[in-house]
Amino acid sequence: MVFTFIDSHCHFDFDPFKNNEVSYLQMAKDKGVTTLVVPSVNQSNWNHVSRLAHQFDEIYYALGIHPLFITPSYERELENLGELLDGKNKKCVAIGECGLDFWYPESDIETQISVFRQHCLLAKQHQLPLIVHSRKSHDMVLKLLREIQPERGGVIHGFSGSLQQANQFIDLGFYIGVGGVISYERAKKTKMVISQLPLDKIILETDAPDMPLFGFQGEKNSPDKVRNVFEYLSLIRKESMQTISETVYKNTTSLFGI
Ligand SMILES: [Zn+2]
Known part of the structure; x- marks a missing residue:
């Protein structure tokens, strides 16, 4: 059976993909992964991700400032982001990645909130x-x-949290991004949550080159591994593989309008 996938979150401008795009895209295609959405982390890679989308039909991109990549000149960057979005082309399909990360106690929470608020606006x-x-x-x-x-909602990428939190995001029009974490035995809670979500609110991602799957620890992750994420998802869902692949594909195209 032939399945088709989209990697909804792949940092394809990073190493090891940089200057090896054609071979990694081919590897992905061989596994049925036909399309990639490449988010940016701040102004330093906005050009790079948009160039990739111009160069490769398979690639769409997003512009934003990641909460852990906020620079001292973020106000200027936000102005520039607004200007870039005014002139965006149709391959710019989202704003991101953006959000909040309170993992590091020393991070400037107020600034993160202000920057994320601007992204929402x-x-x-x-x-x-x-x-x-x-x-x-x-x-x-x-x-x-x-x-x-x-109004267009979005995706909570690499979700881990409770079922109640996932449902609150879903109620706000968001999809839940599922990645390689479900390949790990220890991720019992996340797997339990994802097994119970409505299938029509799930999309797949790798977050490559980060987040290697079980069995690939220590290696760079790559977009072809969406196929593996799908196989792990199939193990914890009741629906057939055919239904899962078709539904998550359709979820992703409808979210990004691609
Ligand atoms: Zn990411």
């Missing part, structure tokens, strides 16, 4: 979905989304 203004990174911060992300209500 830009998403509303430009009618784009958000690619959201949220770690130890779900309640604050929920609060900001409820306040601003970006």
Whole structure:
């Protein structure tokens, strides 16, 4: 049976993909992964991700500032982001990655909140979905989304959290991004949550080159591994593989309008 997949979150401008794009895209295609959405982390790679999308039909991109990549000149970057979005082309399909990360106690939470709030407003203004990174911060992300209500919703990428939190994001029009974490035996809680979500709210991702799957620890992750994520997802869902692959593919194209 032939399945087709989209890697909804792949940092394809990073090593080892840089200058090896053709071979990695081919490897992905050989596993049925036909399309990649490449988020950015801040102004330093906005050009790179948009260039990749121009160069390769398979690639779409997103523009944003990752909460752990906020620079001292973030206000200027946000202005530039607004200008870039004014002139965006149709391969720019989302704002991100952006969000909140309260993992490191020394991080500047107030600045993170202010930058994420701006992203939510830009998403509303430009009618784009958000690619959201949220770690130890779900309640604050929920609060900001409820306040601003970006209509196109988005995805909570690499989700880990409770079923209740997942459902709160879903109620706000968000999809749940599922990656290689479900390949690990120890991820019992996350697997339990993901097994219970509505299938039509799940999309797949690798977060490559990070987040290697079980059996590939210590290696760089790559977009062909979406196929493996799908196989692990199939193990914890009741639906057939055919239904799962078709549904998550359709979820991703409808979220990003591709
Ligand atoms: Zn990422």
